Amino acid sequence: MTLVLFAANRDKWREYEASLKNALTQEGVVAQILHLDDAPPPGSVDWIVYAPNSTLKDFTPYTALKGVLNLWAGVEGIEGNRTLTAPLTRMVDGDLTQGMVEWVTGHVLRHHLGMDAQIANPECRWDPVPPPLARDRPVAILGLGALGGACGRALSALGFPVTGWSRSEKAIPGIRSVTGEDGLAAALAAAEIVVVLVPHTRSTEGLIDAARLAQMRRGAVLLNPARGAVIDDDALLDALDRGHLAHATLDTFRTEPLPEGHRFWTHPRITVTPHIASVTRPASAACVIAANIARGERGEPLLHLVDRSEALG
Ligand SMILES: NC(=O)c1ccc[n+]([C@@H]2O[C@H](COP(=O)([O-])OP(=O)(O)OC[C@H]3O[C@@H](n4cnc5c(N)ncnc54)[C@H](OP(=O)(O)O)[C@@H]3O)[C@@H](O)[C@H]2O)c1
Numbered sequence: 001m002t003l004v005l006f007a008a009n010r011d012k013w014r015e016y017e018a019s020l021k022n023a024l025t026q027e028g029v030v031a032q033i034l035h036l037d038d039a040p041p042p043g044s045v046d047w048i049v050y051a052p053n054s055t056l057k058d059f060t061p062y063t064a065l066k067g068v069l070n071l072w073a074g075v076e077g078i079e080g081n082r083t084l085t086a087p088l089t090r091m092v093d094g095d096l097t098q099g100m101v102e103w104v105t106g107h108v109l110r111h112h113l114g115m116d117a118q119i120a121n122p123e124c125r126w127d128p129v130p131p132p133l134a135r136d137r138p139v140a141i142l143g144l145g146a147l148g149g150a151c152g153r154a155l156s157a158l159g160f161p162v163t164g165w166s167r168s169e170k171a172i173p174g175i176r177s178v179t180g181e182d183g184l185a186a187a188l189a190a191a192e193i194v195v196v197l198v199p200h201t202r203s204t205e206g207l208i209d210a211a212r213l214a215q216m217r218r219g220a221v222l223l224n225p226a227r228g229a230v231i232d233d234d235a236l237l238d239a240l241d242r243g244h245l246a247h248a249t250l251d252t253f254r255t256e257p258l259p260e261g262h263r264f265w266t267h268p269r270i271t272v273t274p275h276i277a278s279v280t281r282p283a284s285a286a287c288v289i290a291a292n293i294a295r296g297e298r299g300e301p302l303l304h305l306v307d308r309s310e311a312l313g
């Protein structure tokens with residue numbers, strides 16, 4: 001029998017236990033699934049379903065481990081763990097992607113349509129300034145992976161000219177793909193709305209610094225649903241204070257929850273959303289995990305393997 005260890009907090013276990021058991025049965029995997037607190041002998045564990053806020057940090061005792069399946073898309077909390085030598089997969093799931101597409105599209109449209117001026121209009125001003133059409137509002141997406149690619153396609157379908165920046169060139173209909181330093185500079189300079197969807201790695205830590213912000217157009221808007229550490233907070237505040245950027249909508253932060261009293265909370269040009277752009281939902285995520293375990297048990301290559309070459313730490 002395959003032994004699966006669920007290494008995340010008890011609340012998550014309550015959310016996932018039934019879905020995971022059901023999904024593994026559907027996949028034909030005969031498995032026992034236990035929570036970390038049940039303390040099964042580590043040497044008998046085949047698979048670990050993992051959340052990076054788990055108390056499990058030392059994988060050394062798990063000598064027969066076939067793989068660790070991260071519940072989240074972001075893996076910066078585990079990929080640098082040197083005690084983990086088994087394969088690591090991350091969450092790529094249709095519902096997760098859909099959530100991000102909706103968050104990004106919603107916030108792009110908010111800024112594109114200038115909705116704030118109508119929502120807060122205390123002087124009841126009749127000010128009929130129509131927004132441009134989407135085709136006249138260039139958007140840049142930094143990161144064209146599972147999430148950035150889907151958001152780019154959705155924005156392109158709405159008519160926005162989309163430029164996407166990634167490590168390797170992509171052929172996605174409707175998206176101008178750019179790479180490298182020059183590609184990033186061109187994407188930032190062309191866009192009126194910039195969406196950050198790169199992972200937090202050694203290469204992307206502080207990516208959006210003072211120099212990159214200066215490359216952005218005056219009056220541009222920045223959306224960051226990726227990871228807080230990709231942005232230099234002080235440089236962002238400075239760019240907003242000077243009016244170089246018109247607004248930043250931030251879903252992720254260097255410290256979460258965003259500390260009380262942090263300037264982001266009250267800055268007139270910042271909107272804070274509490275890391276809700278896209279969440280892993282048990283019903284669909286359990287199917288992704290079970291399908292991957294089934295692949296592994298059949299000796300097939302795992303899906304969504306993490307490239308750990310740029311891992312932090
Ligand atoms: N706020 C939320 O609720 C939430 C939810 C889920 C995920 N996230 C965040 O979203 C991030 C992206 O997720 P994903 O599933 O789209 O990841 P992904 O599929 O791994 O895509 C990452 C993209 O970033 C590009 N990239 C990585 N490093 C780069 C670098 N140094 N220079 C240029 N491009 C680089 C990759 O380029 P290549 O394709 O060329 O490799 C790829 O296109 C996650 O890592 C996570 O931090 C946030």
